[in-house]
Amino acid sequence: MKKTTLLVIEGRHAEIPSFANDLQKKGFDIRIFQNGSQVASKLKQINPSVAVVNAASLRSTGIRICLSLRKRDPKLPIILILEKEKPVDKELADSVLALPFTVQKLVNRVKALMPGDGDHVISVGPIRLDVE
Numbered sequence: 001m002k003k004t005t006l007l008v009i010e011g012r013h014a015e016i017p018s019f020a021n022d023l024q025k026k027g028f029d030i031r032i033f034q035n036g037s038q039v040a041s042k043l044k045q046i047n048p049s050v051a052v053v054n055a056a057s058l059r060s061t062g063i064r065i066c067l068s069l070r071k072r073d074p075k076l077p078i079i080l081i082l083e084k085e086k087p088v089d090k091e092l093a094d095s096v097l098a099l100p101f102t103v104q105k106l107v108n109r110v111k112a113l114m115p116g117d118g119d120h121v122i123s124v125g126p127i128r129l130d131v132e
Contacts, residue, residue, distance in 0.1 A: 004114060006031070008030055008054070011035075011058040036069075049114050063092060079110065
């Protein structure tokens, strides 16, 4: 089976951790962008399984990026990383993590949002169907 592609949008601020390298070490195919406008034209080509928006590293709320991703691909699961915990509308992000947290917690959230693997999954090209 091919590697799962994750779209990671994060800035470069020293005090906020980057998760891209750790996710890559966990076996994911990572596509990194530093802002939402870079992603817009490439989303269909990348065809990610999950998007991780590190809003804390972008020094923003991530709302515009999440809305843009939803507009372009309504079914794409989104994980939003914030500096402080606050409620976020389900239409904006499927999962929200507030700093600090471990990389394993992020990996667990990614896996929970990915299509299933196992005996009940049929894969044809980029399409995967969990018949259960």
